[in-house]
Amino acid sequence: MLTLVVGLLTLVFGALFLLFSLPARPPQSSELVKYGTGMACAGAALLLLRLAAFVLPEWNARRRSPSLRMRREEYARHQSRTSAPNRARGSEGGVLILMLILVGLVAALLAQSHALARARAARETALRERTMLRQAAIEAAREALQRLADDEDLGVDSASESWAAPLDRETPLGIATRVRVRDEQARFDLNNLGVAAGPGRRSAEDIVMDIKTLCGDFSPATRVAALRDFIDPDSAGPREADFYQKLNPPHRCADRVLSGWREAMVVDGWDESILARRPRERIAGSFDAQFVDQVALIPLPRTRPIPININTASRETLRAVMGIEQDRLVDMVLTLREIRPIRQLDVFIVTASPETFDRLRPFIDVRSRHFRVHARAEWNGRRYDIEALAVRSDDGRVRIAQWVEDDLT
Ligand SMILES: [Ca+2]
Ligand SMILES: [Ca+2]
Structure with missing residues (x-):
């Protein structure tokens, strides 16, 4: 049984x-x-x-x-x-x-x-879906990088060039991709604070203070000096390594270019609120610029400042870099680039004095070498993001200086 x-x-x-x-x-x-x-x-x-x-x-x-x-x-x-x-x-x-x-x-x-x-x-x-999304995002980023390399006129860069146009696609598998290329030199690179100003030249510190002022911060000197000390390689200043060692808990002073915003938040007087967008109506007039739109962090060591591109920078960035008192010069740049992208910096010598041109020369250019590529692939509620910092050399070759992937699923 x-x-x-x-x-x-x-x-x-x-x-x-x-x-x-x-x-x-x-x-x-x-x-x-x-x-x-x-x-x-x-x-x-x-x-x-x-x-x-x-x-x-x-x-x-x-x-x-x-x-x-x-x-x-x-x-x-x-x-x-x-x-x-x-x-x-x-x-x-x-x-x-x-x-x-x-x-x-x-x-x-x-x-x-x-x-x-x-x-x-x-x-x-x-x-499998993650791999598919990642492949689509990489492909989209690669296409954007290729467009940067294919730029026919490397002598000048403006926001109307093909690499700057948004790229929205859908792959045969139905994955939606979007890519945006941002000219990093349309903004002022805070890592320029690590380079000492030459004689007769405007200093990066003055520029950052003007940016802060245009953003409604009328007493930025201490904070900007703290950021300068944190980035510059020397240890002469009020907020250097000894200051950070005495904190509880103590932390290190970078004394080099910052690789991202998280590092900047360690600096004395700096926190996330600095990057937050303020409501426009709070401060009326010409001091309502958004700090986060005026600045960049290009994590590359340098011996000279990375200039802004006067063809792509905003009015506020132009004002901060040239000096708040240089409204005439800023208006002229904006008027000229409306007609066609500015190819030569000679225009400054005509409008401004040779001294002014000399003072500004390290911080201005008519073309760009640093670009931030944001690629996103989306499918079925899942997302995959890639952010890359591309550096284009004078002969048009593009290399990746930073590559970050973010799986938002
Ligand atoms: Ca170009
Ligand atoms: Ca230092």
Whole structure:
């Protein structure tokens, strides 16, 4: 009886496994087929064994000897009259409990295997989608970098050039990609604070103070000096290594160019609020510029300042770099570049004095070498972002100076 029940159950569960394997996907289905085939074979073997060991010999014996059959029947009747019912019931109860335990075990095994396979399939799907999104974002970024390299006029750069146009696409797989290329030299690079001003030249510190003033901060000197000390390689100043070592907890003074905004937030007097956009209506007039729109952080060491591009910089950045008092010069630049991008800096010598031109020369240019590429791929509510800092040399070759990937899924 036991072999019959166990054999039948194993066979049935083997068949169930095989049935489950039909709608399942490759890694899951092959495992289910493996389990199912094994169990079905074991069940069938058990039933065959029972057939060969008990059923066939009994059937043969009965067929050959009618007297034996009669004796068996008489014995069975006798057993049923005496203690047999109790024993049979006990044996049937044992088989039933065993059967239930077996059913439970197999069901648990089946459920666990199913859950594991589903979790694995979900992980694999997520990984596949992430790879697809990443590939699409890389492809989009690569196309933007190629457009930068293909710039036909490397002598001048303006916001109307093809590399500056937004690039929105959809891949054949339905992944939406968008790329934006930002001229990093349209803004003033705060890392210029690490370069000492030459004689007769405007200092980066004065420029950053003018930016802060245009943004409504009328007492920026201490904060700007702290940022300068943090970036410049020397240790002469009020906010150098000794100041940061005395803090609790102490931290290091960078004394080099900053690689990102997080580093700038360590500087005494600087925090996230400096990068937050202020409501325009709070300060009316010409002091409502947004600091975050005027500045950049190009994480490259330098011996000379990285200039702004006067063809792409905003009015506020132009005012800060040339000096708040240089409105005439700023207006002239804005008027000239409306007509066509400014190709030569000679125009400054005509409008401003040679001294003014000399003072500003390290901070102004008509072309750009540093670009920030933002590529995003989106599909099915998942997002993948790539941000790259591209540096274009004078011969048009583009190299990646910084590459950051952000999986926003
Ligand atoms: Ca160009
Ligand atoms: Ca320093």
